[in-house]
Amino acid sequence: MLRLSLAAWLLFSLAWRTTPTACRQIRPPQSIQQMLATQLQSYMDTRARPCENFYQYACGNWQIQQEEQNFPRERERDRDRERERYQEQLLPTDILEGIDSSLNRRLELLLRRSNGSSIEGDSMVLELMRLYYRSCKRLKPYNLKKYLVLLQPSNLTHWPSVGRGWRPENFDWITTMGRLRLHGLNGALLRMDVLPRWDDSRSYSLYVNKPSRQETLPMGEGAIIELLLDIGQTKRAANALARLVDDFEHKLHRLQDLDDDEGPREMQLGYLATYLPQLRWLSFMRQVRDDAELDLRSTLIIENIPYLRALSELVEAQTPDTVCSYIMLKWLAFLKTQGPAEISRRECVSSLRRAMPLASSWLISQRFFDPDSEPEIRALFRRLKRRFGQTLAENRLRLSPPLVHILQQKIRAMRLQLGFVQLDEQENVEQYYAHLELSDHNFYGNQLELLRQRVVANYDLLSMNSTNLTNSTRGSVSYLAESWDASNSSPLYVRPRNLVLVPHGLLQLPVWHRNISSLQQHAVLGFALAHEMAHGFDMSGIDYDDLGNIMGPVEEIGASKQFRQGLNCMQQQMATGSKWLDEKLADFAALRLAYETFFGVRADQREPRDPLVPQFSQRQLFFISFAQFFCGRTPVSSLRSQSQAHLEHAADELRVMQTLANFEEFSREFGCEKKAKMQASHRCRLW
Numbered sequence: 001m002l003r004l005s006l007a008a009w010l011l012f013s014l015a016w017r018t019t020p021t022a023c024r025q026i027r028p029p030q031s032i033q034q035m036l037a038t039q040l041q042s043y044m045d046t047r048a049r050p051c052e053n054f055y056q057y058a059c060g061n062w063q064i065q066q067e068e069q070n071f072p073r074e075r076e077r078d079r080d081r082e083r084e085r086y087q088e089q090l091l092p093t094d095i096l097e098g099i100d101s102s103l104n105r106r107l108e109l110l111l112r113r114s115n116g117s118s119i120e121g122d123s124m125v126l127e128l129m130r131l132y133y134r135s136c137k138r139l140k141p142y143n144l145k146k147y148l149v150l151l152q153p154s155n156l157t158h159w160p161s162v163g164r165g166w167r168p169e170n171f172d173w174i175t176t177m178g179r180l181r182l183h184g185l186n187g188a189l190l191r192m193d194v195l196p197r198w199d200d201s202r203s204y205s206l207y208v209n210k211p212s213r214q215e216t217l218p219m220g221e222g223a224i225i226e227l228l229l230d231i232g233q234t235k236r237a238a239n240a241l242a243r244l245v246d247d248f249e250h251k252l253h254r255l256q257d258l259d260d261d262e263g264p265r266e267m268q269l270g271y272l273a274t275y276l277p278q279l280r281w282l283s284f285m286r287q288v289r290d291d292a293e294l295d296l297r298s299t300l301i302i303e304n305i306p307y308l309r310a311l312s313e314l315v316e317a318q319t320p321d322t323v324c325s326y327i328m329l330k331w332l333a334f335l336k337t338q339g340p341a342e343i344s345r346r347e348c349v350s351s352l353r354r355a356m357p358l359a360s361s362w363l364i365s366q367r368f369f370d371p372d373s374e375p376e377i378r379a380l381f382r383r384l385k386r387r388f389g390q391t392l393a394e395n396r397l398r399l400s401p402p403l404v405h406i407l408q409q410k411i412r413a414m415r416l417q418l419g420f421v422q423l424d425e426q427e428n429v430e431q432y433y434a435h436l437e438l439s440d441h442n443f444y445g446n447q448l449e450l451l452r453q454r455v456v457a458n459y460d461l462l463s464m465n466s467t468n469l470t471n472s473t474r475g476s477v478s479y480l481a482e483s484w485d486a487s488n489s490s491p492l493y494v495r496p497r498n499l500v501l502v503p504h505g506l507l508q509l510p511v512w513h514r515n516i517s518s519l520q521q522h523a524v525l526g527f528a529l530a531h532e533m534a535h536g537f538d539m540s541g542i543d544y545d546d547l548g549n550i551m552g553p554v555e556e557i558g559a560s561k562q563f564r565q566g567l568n569c570m571q572q573q574m575a576t577g578s579k580w581l582d583e584k585l586a587d588f589a590a591l592r593l594a595y596e597t598f599f600g601v602r603a604d605q606r607e608p609r610d611p612l613v614p615q616f617s618q619r620q621l622f623f624i625s626f627a628q629f630f631c632g633r634t635p636v637s638s639l640r641s642q643s644q645a646h647l648e649h650a651a652d653e654l655r656v657m658q659t660l661a662n663f664e665e666f667s668r669e670f671g672c673e674k675k676a677k678m679q680a681s682h683r684c685r686l687w
């Protein structure tokens with residue numbers, strides 16, 4: 001995923017995004033470009049030296065501009081710390097956040113329209129969204145304990161920390177896990193997902209696995225105590241319980257070290273019940289599929305069997321209090337991320353977008369997306385694909401001709417999908433929510449109902465036949481609906497579909513407008529598309545073939561000496577740990593791809609300068625636009641922990657600097673000397 005942390009454009013969001021389409025058409029295209037040119041220059045700190053710190057050069061005045069645009073008079077006065085902190089929270093940290101908060105403001109206007117004034121076209125889906133939104137606004141405050149009252153661990157016992165109904169002798173961890181899985185919890189103790197089959201991605205399979213390493217990472221006593229205090233435990237009880245759970249968490253995390261010496265296996269449900277009886281899988285499934293008859297002959301793919309065996313031993317050795325509390329805490333932590341972070345209008349819209357991703361993306365596409373943009377965006381995607389195909393044909397890695405052919409087939413087959421939901425899919429969306437009952441007085445009930453709905457819809461995919469699925473566009477990505485977060489407009493590459501998915505929400509200024517210059521299109525959206533495209537060819541992407549089956553030529557490519565050298569080179573430059581290797585690879589490839597698609601590969605050709613910014617060459621402008629995509633503020637205080645926010649900001653800065661330092665055209669264009677900071681001593685290139 002791009003997770004672009006980009007410069008925010010709050011001014012534009014107010015000036016342009018609220019303007020109806022008709023008005024936009026009357027304005028001459030020049031005015032958008034004029035505005036962007038002024039903006040571009042105002043963000044720059046031209047006292048900084050581009051060859052020493054290009055991020056400072058391109059983004060150095062960004063933060064000051066943001067403050068001046070949002071709080072013009074405040075700057076004159078002496079500001080106290082308190083007010084400064086408050087204002088900081090109102091400013092977006094980066095471009096994506098800016099885009100999403102502007103979308104939220106516009107969604108909010110739609111949602112606040114009262115029942116009586118429903119305009120024509122307001123569908124039942126929009127009415128459901130209004131019910132959710134109203135129920136959220138009525139909250140004061142967000143109280144996690146209410147969920148525990150609404151949903152018990154089973155019909156035979158209550159939660160240990162809530163009321164007096166705790167019956168440890170009746171607690172069964174498998175039943176509780178199944179029940180919570182049905183309401184969205186996944187990755188606590190184990191994972192269960194409905195995913196495209198590895199060998200035939202047009203159909204789905206049930207995958208059972210251990211949680212990821214990240215998911216079993218201990219929460220720590222502090223976080224546990226905080227959650228327990230949230231649900232009304234005394235400090236003393238919270239401290240005592242936190243120690244027990246913390247100990248269990250560490251033991252659980254150590255199970256990650258077990259090797260999967262049995263490998264993944266596909267087996268029938270009925271057979272699994274005798275093969276791994278301690279897992280009591282049928283009890284689990286009866287909770288998840290509470291309304292359907294279990295077919296014992298249906299199959300699932302199970303991985304990490306040694307972990308699952310050890311898990312049931314570990315759990316049986318603990319007291320029911322500890323295990324049940326652990327599950328409860330994971331459940332609460334999950335619910336906390338789903339609901340509003342605080343009770344404010346803006347947060348209720350974010351929460352709505354998480355709770356009803358399908359409805360939200362449908363509404364965004366209906367109301368805020370300009371369909372006339374689509375052909376141009378598709379043409380841009382095609383040009384990038386063509387250039388990538390040429391790069392593959394140049395064969396820097398000296399792969400065998402059949403292998404090059406396989407890779408070219410993959411790039412040719414790669415598709416672009418705009419929007420999670422298509423413009424003509426209103427009927428499907430209505431069907432999806434048809435049986436839902438929401439109330440404007442029951443936020444917690446609504447939330448549970450919606451979580452459950454997503455899981456049920458995902459399991460229904462197992463019984464759908466593959467022609468139905470591939471015929472509808474949404475069908476092909478519908479399995480993402482459970483985990484997909486519509487509150488974020490970041491694009492993504494869907495490996496089993498060989499598909500680049502761009503949410504409609506992203507396609508607004510400063511990322512996209514029909515009237516922005518072609519250079520700007522390539523440097524911003526072009527880079528974003530190329531980045532996702534490159535994920536099809538990164539370390540995880542090459543596992544997948546053109547159809548999205550895990551049958552990609554990964555071993556053959558890995559055998560190439562040039563490929564290994566390229567990877568080693570990037571690893572040497574890793575500052576943030578090897579888990580980011582795929583991102584670095586995608587950034588490096590994407591900048592080159594977007595640049596060469598726009599300028600061609602001839603370096604000696606000079607383009608006429610843009611009269612709006614004559615002090616820069618076209619190629620310099622390209623690099624400045626690219627870098628400004630990542631402008632953000634250095635956080636002083638934030639809802640997230642300070643160090644985390646600082647880390648993310650530093651990562652964006654580093655991202656821009658490293659990507660440019662590895663591209664020879666950049667240093668040529670700015671005339672950087674050999675020893676300059678913005679020149680990597682060894683330039684890395686893979687594809």
Ligand SMILES: [Zn+2]
Nearest residue numbers: 001002583586
């Ligand atoms: Zn990415």
